[in-house]
Amino acid sequence: MKSKKICMIGRFAVGKTSLVDRYVKNxxxxxxxxxxxxxxxxxxxxxxxxLIIWDIAGFEQENHYKPYLRxxxxxxxxxxxxxxxxxxxxxxxVADSPELKALPAVCFINKTDRKDDINWQPALDxxxxxxxxxxxWTSAKTGDHVEEGFAALSRLxx
Amino acid sequence: MSxxxxxxxxxxxxxxxxxxxxxxxxxxxxxxxxxxxxQVLDNAADQTIKQNPEFQxxxxxxxxxxxxxxIKANQKSFIDAMIPIMGPxxxxxxxxxxxxxxxDVNRAMEQRFSIKALRWRWQAYRTGISFTEIVFSNTIEYxxxxxxxxDKESGLLIxxxxxxxxxxxxxxxxxxxLTAIESFVQDSMGHDGSHLSAAKLGERNVEVISxxxxxxAVVIKGAYTPRLVDHLxxxxxxxxxxxxxxxxxxxxxxxxPDLKVELENLLVTKSQSDxxxxxxxxxxPWLIIALLLIGWFSWRTYQQHKALSETRLQLAAIDGLVVxxxxxxxxxxxxxxxxxPLADTSTLSADIRLATQPYVSLDDELIANRVRxxxxxxxxxxxxxxxxxxxxxxxxxxxxHRLQRQMLGIIPGISQVDDQSTARPQxxxxxxxxxxxxxxxxxxxxxxxxxxxxxxxxxxELMVSDVDDYWQLLNQHFEAIxxxxxxxxxxxxxxxxxxxxxxxxxxxNQLSPAQQSLLNQKAAAFLTLHRHNQAKQIxxxxxxxxxxxxxxxxxxxxxxxxxxxxxxxxxxxDRSLIQVETILCEQITTTVNTDLIGVWFEVxx
Numbered sequence: 001m002k003s004k005k006i007c008m009i010g011r012f013a014v015g016k017t018s019l020v021d022r023y024v025k026n027x028x029x030x031x032x033x034x035x036x037x038x039x040x041x042x043x044x045x046x047x048x049x050x051l052i053i054w055d056i057a058g059f060e061q062e063n064h065y066k067p068y069l070r071x072x073x074x075x076x077x078x079x080x081x082x083x084x085x086x087x088x089x090x091x092x093x094v095a096d097s098p099e100l101k102a103l104p105a106v107c108f109i110n111k112t113d114r115k116d117d118i119n120w121q122p123a124l125d126x127x128x129x130x131x132x133x134x135x136x137w138t139s140a141k142t143g144d145h146v147e148e149g150f151a152a153l154s155r156l157x158x
Numbered sequence: 159m160s161x162x163x164x165x166x167x168x169x170x171x172x173x174x175x176x177x178x179x180x181x182x183x184x185x186x187x188x189x190x191x192x193x194x195x196x197q198v199l200d201n202a203a204d205q206t207i208k209q210n211p212e213f214q215x216x217x218x219x220x221x222x223x224x225x226x227x228x229i230k231a232n233q234k235s236f237i238d239a240m241i242p243i244m245g246p247x248x249x250x251x252x253x254x255x256x257x258x259x260x261x262d263v264n265r266a267m268e269q270r271f272s273i274k275a276l277r278w279r280w281q282a283y284r285t286g287i288s289f290t291e292i293v294f295s296n297t298i299e300y301x302x303x304x305x306x307x308x309d310k311e312s313g314l315l316i317x318x319x320x321x322x323x324x325x326x327x328x329x330x331x332x333x334x335x336l337t338a339i340e341s342f343v344q345d346s347m348g349h350d351g352s353h354l355s356a357a358k359l360g361e362r363n364v365e366v367i368s369x370x371x372x373x374x375a376v377v378i379k380g381a382y383t384p385r386l387v388d389h390l391x392x393x394x395x396x397x398x399x400x401x402x403x404x405x406x407x408x409x410x411x412x413x414x415p416d417l418k419v420e421l422e423n424l425l426v427t428k429s430q431s432d433x434x435x436x437x438x439x440x441x442x443p444w445l446i447i448a449l450l451l452i453g454w455f456s457w458r459t460y461q462q463h464k465a466l467s468e469t470r471l472q473l474a475a476i477d478g479l480v481v482x483x484x485x486x487x488x489x490x491x492x493x494x495x496x497x498x499p500l501a502d503t504s505t506l507s508a509d510i511r512l513a514t515q516p517y518v519s520l521d522d523e524l525i526a527n528r529v530r531x532x533x534x535x536x537x538x539x540x541x542x543x544x545x546x547x548x549x550x551x552x553x554x555x556x557x558x559h560r561l562q563r564q565m566l567g568i569i570p571g572i573s574q575v576d577d578q579s580t581a582r583p584q585x586x587x588x589x590x591x592x593x594x595x596x597x598x599x600x601x602x603x604x605x606x607x608x609x610x611x612x613x614x615x616x617x618x619e620l621m622v623s624d625v626d627d628y629w630q631l632l633n634q635h636f637e638a639i640x641x642x643x644x645x646x647x648x649x650x651x652x653x654x655x656x657x658x659x660x661x662x663x664x665x666x667n668q669l670s671p672a673q674q675s676l677l678n679q680k681a682a683a684f685l686t687l688h689r690h691n692q693a694k695q696i697x698x699x700x701x702x703x704x705x706x707x708x709x710x711x712x713x714x715x716x717x718x719x720x721x722x723x724x725x726x727x728x729x730x731x732d733r734s735l736i737q738v739e740t741i742l743c744e745q746i747t748t749t750v751n752t753d754l755i756g757v758w759f760e761v762x763x
Contacts, residue, residue, distance in 0.1 A: 005314055
């Protein structure tokens with residue numbers, strides 16, 4: 001079985017940990033808990049690949065997250081559909097770590113369950129397209145497109 | 159011919175000839191050739207290594223001489239380059255050494271005085287291994303439970319060994335987390351090249367051995383020494399050498415049986431109980447028994463040696479005994495050898511038994527004993543020294559002594575005789591001396607002198623008044639007079655015993671027993687005085703209190719005197735030596751006074 005290192009990238013409180021929990025444990029907690037440093041989760045897919053998911057915190061601090069990205073096989077960019085600034089953060093991270101561009105990646109635009117709060121402009125789609133061609137409107141709370149997004153990345157890794 | 163050939167070559171080869179010349183020129187031009195080769199060298203090396211990984215070792219081989227020359231030529235550059243590497247290495251090495259030293263001291267102090275430590279000291283003495291090494295190898299208890307080989311960059315697991323059931327999370331998550339923690343620590347604490355080397359949770363420790371490509375993380379339960387970490391470091395280095403290509407090839411990760419076996423070899427368990435069992439036999443009780451036996455044999459040997467020494471001393475003190483062999487037996491020693499019949503063996507203790515043959519000893523003391531036995535003269539002093547016989551003192555019989563001296567020549571060991579002895583002067587006959595003395599100084603009456611066992615023995619009676627005169631005279635003529643049988647008499651004492659006390663009795667013919675005894679004493683005293691001419695007569699004076707009638711009182715007085723005189727005669731006093739006087743009453747008294755009734759005594763000298 002091959003192991004693949006996947007890094008969750010996104011600004012503070014976009015729902016990275018919730019997405020991982022939903023995917024790995026099929027569980028969602030309303031209560032928000034900040035991730036300190038990094039949280040590791042694993043999930044076996046297709047009995048041939050094991051995803052080692054690095055849920056990384058601290059993207060607000062310059063360079064502090066970089067050691068965690070080393071050796072990654074794939075990237076999951078996470079943006080908040082209600083916070084356009086979260087997309088800009090992703091662009092900043094990629095600008096700071098251009099090697100990420102060479103990695104297979106998908107982007108989760110999260111919190112789609114909060115329909116009334118969604119604040120999204122077409123320009124943001126352009127920004128997402130600069131990161132990856134594979135984006136998914138997800139909800140960790142409802143599980144919408146979460147499994148689909150991880151499966152898409154798995155295919156990109158294989 | 160040659161021109162034809164050149165033409166033929168130009169027709170056949172044409173442009174190729176120019177190319178060959180260009181190639182030849184390139185080969186001859188060293189600079190141009192070097193530049194050309196350098197353009198393909200990198201790709202050629204990569205392709206060669208890809209086809210033959212062993213070929214890489216040739217590239218990595220260093221020429222020590224070239225390296226030495228380079229260092230000598232530019233030391234400062236090397237120092238600048240090495241300091242960032244060496245600094246952390248030195249600090250880590252010192253820290254490890256101090257940690258190891260502290261642990262060593264603690265363990266050594268804890269084990270220093272235990273019984274087990276004695277056994278380990280014996281083991282150290284027997285094997286030549288240092289005591290510290292023995293202590294550590296016997297006291298540590300640990301178990302290497304999990305071994306992770308983790309890609310240094312990605313944190314992905316390269317290979318794992320150990321029971322996965324014992325893990326709270328899956329092995330990939332753990333390897334990722336360890337890497338994340340290391341990154342976190344490095345990010346938090348600094349970037350000086352140091353790395354996470356150990357973590358501890360409860361009784362489990364995680365040792366992280368940092369390698370160039372991969373980290374070796376080992377979960378250890380229990381206490382272990384830095385030696386184990388050294389061993390793991392060596393193993394990590396060897397794995398990097400033996401599995402260099404596998405470590406870089408992600409396709410082989412988690413699917414490399416050879417590497418897994420290598421990691422499983424690191425899953426070791428060390429326990430004290432294993433050490434005890436591995437020895438097979440618990441030799442400690444046997445050691446105690448052996449020590450007790452050795453102690454008992456030593457004590458017994460010491461006692462035998464001590465007894466033997468004492469026996470030798472006793473035997474050496476005996477003149478005339480030649481010891482040939484001393485054999486210990488159950489209750490003492492059996493001594494065989496030669497013994498002079500005149501030797502004195504009475505001083506030997508009871509546990510020494512002699513089994514000897516008789517012989518004639520030439521010891522001076524034995525020769526002297528032999529001379530004494532021959533001469534048999536108690537007052538003759540015999541001394542033998544280096545063959546010289548010296549005789550001093552007295553001998554009794556001159557003729558016999560002369561004969562005996564002639565016989566001394568037959569006694570072995572005597573070469574000279576120095577006879578300083580003299581014949582004993584014969585003492586005068588004591589009986590004759592006594593007779594002569596008595597002729598000149600007649601004995602007082604009732605004193606008897608006789609010679610018994612060469613001694614004057616005095617017996618009989620002697621008045622004190624005679625003692626001063628006659629006794630001094632005797633002592634002047636004779637030594638040692640035995641006077642134990644002589645009774646000394648004092649005349650005044652005797653006289654006083656007669657006259658000092660009257661016999662008061664009322665009846666005219668009866669005395670009480672006490673009065674009768676007193677009368678006998680008076681009679682004996684008088685007879686003694688009379689024998690020694692100290693008294694001529696005893697006078698009895700009878701009187702009364704004159705109470706009643708004069709006639710009756712006087713009659714009773716006479717009766718008492720007469721009757722008491724008769725009693726004295728019966729006591730041995732001659733009647734002629736007794737005088738009785740009666741004091742007549744002249745007038746009658748009315749008062750009875752028994753102290754006035756009786757007989758009073760006087761002595762006429």
